[in-house]
Structures are given as structure tokens and as C-alpha cells.
């Protein structure tokens with residue numbers, strides 16, 4: 001017998017596509033580069049949308065991140081449906097020193113609130129508290145409304161907290177995937193269970209004495 005065909009298929013590595021979304025200048029590229037390289041350069045190309053691939057271990061399992069570092073042209077340039085549909089998870093970034101960037105995220109929030117795509121709200125530049133324009137509470141409320149995680153970080157100064165943000169979003173994506181697989185199974189079993197119940201009732205009914 002040819003055993004070649006009997007080999008079990010290796011389970012493929014989880015792939016998680018993350019779109020980094022937020023107004024211009026909030027630190028989307030700084031956060032992405034921090035996560036990818038652990039480094040902070042200070043000046044980044046503002047013009048171009050960039051895609052990165054990065055493999056890391058999350059809870060001991062390898063995960064291949066695909067990160068789309070978006071680049072809105074203006075404060076009214078909200079992410080396109082293509083970007084939202086492409087992404088498994090959204091990293092929603094604003095700067096605590098830029099009220100307009102928080103308004104931008106609120107508008108993005110209104111778009112994605114109805115979808116069940118996992119998200120994570122990141123308030124960047126918390127090394128600049130003297131220039132704060134958005135309170136921690138406001139950020140937390142936005143995240144609560146979107147039913148997602150929230151952290152204040154500083155890409156300029158931190159490595160680990162920035163990585164945690166990407167990890168938490170990844171966990172949320174994987175959990176949502178498991179849940180949707182589970183509910184699919186439940187839907188399939190649910191149909192069968194109700195069929196079985198009907199069948200059982202039919203049977204037991206026939207055993208009842210007729211009056």
C-alpha cells in the first residue's frame with residue numbers, strides 16, 4: 001500500500017492579517033516598526049502604504065502576521081471596505097496629543113462597530129502627557145463601545161507594551177476564529193439534534209396508548 005497518501009496533513013501555521021488604522025502622524029508606522037524590529041527610528045516615510053510579514057510565537061504557537069500599515073491622505077480618508085474586508089483584525093491607533101486623531105477613530109469605530117472583526121484600540125505617544133488632548137477615560141470608553149482591548153503606549157520609548165498590543169489583537173483574532181468554527185459546528189449539530197428530538201417524540205408518541 002502506498003503510505004504517501006496516508007500521511008496526515010501538517011496543520012498549517014496560523015496567519016493573521018492586521019490592518020493598522022489611524023489618522024496621519026499618530027505613529028502607525030512607528031508602532032509597526034517597533035513590533036517588527038524592536039527599534040524606533042523617529043522619522044518614517046509618510047507617503048506610502050506598506051505591507052510587512054512577520055513570524056512570531058504567540059502562546060508557543062507560530063503565527064505569521066501580515067501587517068498593513070495604512071496611510072490615509074487626509075483626516076476624512078477613512079479606511080476602504082477593501083481594507084476592512086482584507087483584515088482579520090484592526091489595530092486602531094490615535095495619538096493622545098491629537099484630538100483630531102481621536103475623532104478619526106470614532107468615525108472608523110462607527111464603520112466597524114457592526115462588523116464582528118476583532119479590534120484593539122491603541123493610544124500612542126503617552127510619553128507626551130504634557131501635550132495630552134485625549135483622556136485615558138475617553139479612550140477606554142471608545143474601546144468598551146467597540147468591545148475591544150485598549151492600551152496607552154509610547155512607540156518612542158517602549159518595546160514590550162507595543163508587542164503586547166499586537167499579541168492581544170492576535171489572540172482576539174484566533175479566539176474569534178475558534179468561536180466561529182464552534183458555532184458552525186453547533187449550527188450543524190443543532191439541526192441534527194432537533195431532527196433527533198422530533199424523531200424521538202414521534203417514536204414515543206406511537207408508544208402511547210391511543211384514546
Ligand SMILES: Nc1nc2c(ncn2[C@@H]2O[C@H](COP(=O)(O)OP(=O)(O)O)[C@@H](O)[C@H]2O)c(=O)[nH]1
Nearest residue numbers: 024025026027028029030042044125154155156
Ligand atoms: N513623542 C512621540 N513621538 C512619536 C511616537 N510615535 C511616533 N512618534 C512620532 O510621530 C511622527 C509620526 O509617526 P509615524 O509613525 O510616521 O505616524 P503615521 O503617519 O501614523 O505612520 C514621527 O515623527 C514619529 O517620530 C511616540 O510614541 N512618542
Ligand SMILES: [Mg+2]
Nearest residue numbers: 028029045046
Ligand atoms: Mg506611516
